[in-house]
Amino acid sequence: MNVQRVVITRSGGFTGISVTAEVDDADEAAKLTEAVRSAADRPAGRGRDDFVYEFTIVTTETTDRIDLTGSQLPRDLRPVVQALLARS
């Protein structure tokens, strides 16, 4: 079950405006998926107006979605996700 691509949507925040980006390189998508899955167990926090990051993970067999709050998103992943969303 290989990860083919990941679609990232950031919603929420004070502005409530959604932006979407896609990682279609299979290797990059697999790395991102691993980081996102491990972050999902972190505490979501009690933030209000925090961003919500939705990761739609498309594999050869399934499509899964994992939501992370801004406080769950790992720090080392934030610049990457930010850059991807800024390019979209």
Add this chain to the structure above:
Amino acid sequence: MHCTLVPPYILQALARQDDPAVRDAAVRTLAFEKTFAVSRLIGDRALRQATATTAPRLQRLIHDALNGEDLPGELVRREGAPASADVAVNEAYEGLGDTWELYLGVYGRNSIDDAGLALSGTVHFSEQYDNAYWDGEQMVFGDGDGMLFNRFTISVDVIGHELTHGVTGATADLAYKNQSGALNESISDVFGSMVKQYSLGQTAEEADWLIGAGLLAESVNGVALRSMRAPGTAYDDERLGGKDPQPAHIRDYLRTTSDNGGVHTNSGIPNHAFYLAAVALGGNAWERAGRVWFETLTGGELRSDATFPQFAQLTVATAERLLGTEARKAVAEAWAGVGLVTS
């Protein structure tokens, strides 16, 4: 683990009794309950610091994250200190003061927790950060990217909005999802707008009812992020995803799994109901409509999973209790204006 058998609204009714024994016992229990609610919100250490305050006294702490993400960051201005050379620091300081003034001066609420909690805000969070949020303990403001958004301290209603999330968390604690989440967002917009109106001395008729005026960069086609007078009209720009999506009527309620069930979109419905109520009741919004919404939020009867109809019904009952039959009719008609019928 602390549990309570007597619902807060019954305790509050008992606290209004003439019998001093009943009244005092209820007040003591309510204070105990509040202590636990606040403890959940801010932690025991902060609670001790907060409750050490005996008389209402504004205490502001402004920090600078220096474009990093460690909170709260470096303390750059505390209560009574002279103005900074940094405009964001001063805007945060003044905005927290304006918000504190509204809550204490109009509603008699002593800070977020009604126990004198110091107000903490951090500016310059992260880099080109297009957001402001309440993290459960403090307010956090980004600088914006400069292309679409200016700094998030630029509008006092943004600051009032974030601080009100703290008030909601310490009171009804509306669940941040679907309709209760949209109510949570709406209440922050309502009191954010009233902070602005109160600081400017504007009546409901005079106010612009915009949320985030000045926040959009000059090149963006829009006047603000949201309009309570006319939801769905605040902006229209492809770079923001197109047109402002907020509905003004329940028939246009957005069903989505994004943004915790569209909490920043569907808040347009109760936002518009408040605007209609404020204009119908007349005068300064904070005096009549604001009083009704504040009492509904803090009165103890509002459930954390409240729906739009449940909240609407409570505001109508509160209007009757506080202001009489004419006000009750005005609030009911305001909700009817967004498609919600109350009895």
